[in-house]
Amino acid sequence: DTEVTQTPKHLVMGMTNKKSLKCEQHMGHRAMYWYKQKAKKPPELMFVYSYEKLSINESVPSRFSPECPNSSLLNLHLHALQPEDSALYLCASSRGQGINNEQFFGPGTRLTVL
């Protein structure tokens, strides 16, 4: 299994809703990532988990809350989002965190906040 899966593919939510994005990989990778990508822009790093511990938080607002329940799963909990948070949210994984570790990306969740 050489892929990263993400659910749901699309999500529409109101500003008062609570929802979660899910990401899964079974490649034995120990680093997992969340990126945000707006249209016509490159992916922007949000969080990095290494060995199930939060390693990097790129000053992301607290309305985004990551969780790594085990080495295969990564969640992103969403609460009280703003319309400007609408974007493609990409999950990625790699063998380890750092150099010489290519990141494999999932297909993304396209989020719309109304």
Next chain:
Amino acid sequence: GQNIDQPTEMTATEGAIVQINCTYQTSGFNGLFWYQQHAGEAPTFLSYNVLDGLEEKGRFSSFLSRSKGYSYLLLKELQMKDSASYLCAVIWNQGGKLIFGQGTELSVKP
């Protein structure tokens, strides 16, 4: 800053060769990746360079000069399906943070 510069758009003809350049700040550099991203899809890995020189992989090659802070992606025998955004991404200081350039939108025309 960690400036990564690449052209915004390029156009090329089917069957031709195209070179997409990327320049970056050299301080703390630890590796450079090229990714391909079709509209509405996830980025897919193309190549990784950490040492100077050329890495060849089929129709795609990537070159790196660490001293000049310069890389290029070379695409040969262009096909229509190569129309996509090509992202140059750099890792600095072993931190695992992959910083992407703005991407180059390549259009391949018949």
